[in-house]
Amino acid sequence: MNTTTMRNIWGAVLGLGLAACGPTEVQDEAQPGQQEQGVVLEAGCTQLGAPVAEHTCHHVNNGPALTLTASATQNFPGTSPNINTTHTYYTVNLTGSGSSRVGTVKFTPAKKSADATGTQYAWAFYRNNSTPLVVKSADGSTTLSPVLTHSVSMAGCALTTVSVYNLTGNTTYQLVFGATSSASVGIGAERVEDMxxxxxxxxxxxxxxxxxxxxxxxxxxxxxxxxxxxxxxxxxxxxxxxxxx
Ligand SMILES: [Ca+2]
Ligand SMILES: [Ca+2]
Incomplete structure (x- = not known):
């Protein structure tokens, strides 16, 4: 790997520490000219590249980390509990018992200020187990389909699966987990475009x-x-x- 040409934010994380870990556009005067792409998942993508998973695994292993308890019900009012803090690995504790554990959290992807209202971005939800995940509109009236799902296998990393959704910035969604026998699910959300x-x-x-x-x-x-x-x-x-x- 040529570090002078590897332009990913994960590299910035490793080089500068977590303080530099924010949603930053890939820009560098020494780069080839910017190759514009849509912010939704690019056509033909069959698997996210290793740098995206490596970045998320960095957060799994090094934080920042937060733990919260999901709502037992869907379509709850308000925006909490949520997993809105980017570059953070969440442990979401589910409710119930046995193999009937469920839980719902909100997620409101940020819109980049320069983008038009309604701009969609691809978001990757990496998880550490096979707990079913369904993404819905905040009121539950719409169920979204992932644009990409695949397994994850990386040495030293607890993540096992990732699903990518095209989500509208500044719009609140709900992530519905379960039913499962897992007491919790670990989840890291990353804006694909930044990676x-x-x-x-x-x-x-x-x-x-x-x-x-x-x-x-x-x-x-x-x-x-x-x-x-x-x-x-x-x-x-x-x-x-x-x-x-
Ligand atoms: Ca050659
Ligand atoms: Ca040659």
């Missing part, structure tokens, strides 16, 4: 990427794309850094 990384085409397969051909994505990179951007000749595998570059 994008640059990947560069490695057409000659020498492991070094062409700085002129790149993708900016939070999803797994296309085939033949790498994090490195230091190949001066991407049509000749024998010419690479340390060998002619």
């Amino acid at each position: 994008r990384s640059y990947y560069f085409q490695d057409a000659d397969g020498d492991g070094y990427g062409n700085p002129s051909v790149y993708k900016l994505t939070a999803c797994v990179p296309p085939a033949h794309y790498v994090a490195d951007d230091t190949d001066c000749n991407d049509s000749n595998a024998s010419i690479r850094p340390g060998a002619g570059c």
Whole structure:
């Protein structure tokens, strides 16, 4: 991994600590030109890239962490309990007993100030067990479908699954858990857009990427794309850094 070209916020977290861990746009004057994408999950995304899960796992293992008790009922008034604090790993205690434990919390994704009212953003809900999750409108009248769901397996990380929803900024939703035999569910919410990384085409397969051909994505990179951007000749595998570059 070339740290001068790996443009993800997780890197900023590791380098600067949690104080720097906020919803920050991927911007750097040394970057390739910004490659605009929608803030909803990009088309064709079959799996979130490792940096997104790594970022969330960082919070699982290092905090900040909060514990709350979910509401026993859906469609409750108000906005609490909620999991609104970003870059925070929540333990949500469920209610009930046996295999009938349930719980509901609210979630109000922030809207970036520069965006128009109604702008949608992809949010990833990483969890630490298979407790069923349904996302609904605040009044329960609408049930949303995830745009992506897949399992998570990462060494040293308790997360097991992630679901991505396209949610409207500054709009309150409810997350309905259960029924389950789990007493609690751990959950971390991340705005997918903030977790994008640059990947560069490695057409000659020498492991070094062409700085002129790149993708900016939070999803797994296309085939033949790498994090490195230091190949001066991407049509000749024998010419690479340390060998002619
Ligand atoms: Ca190459
Ligand atoms: Ca080359």
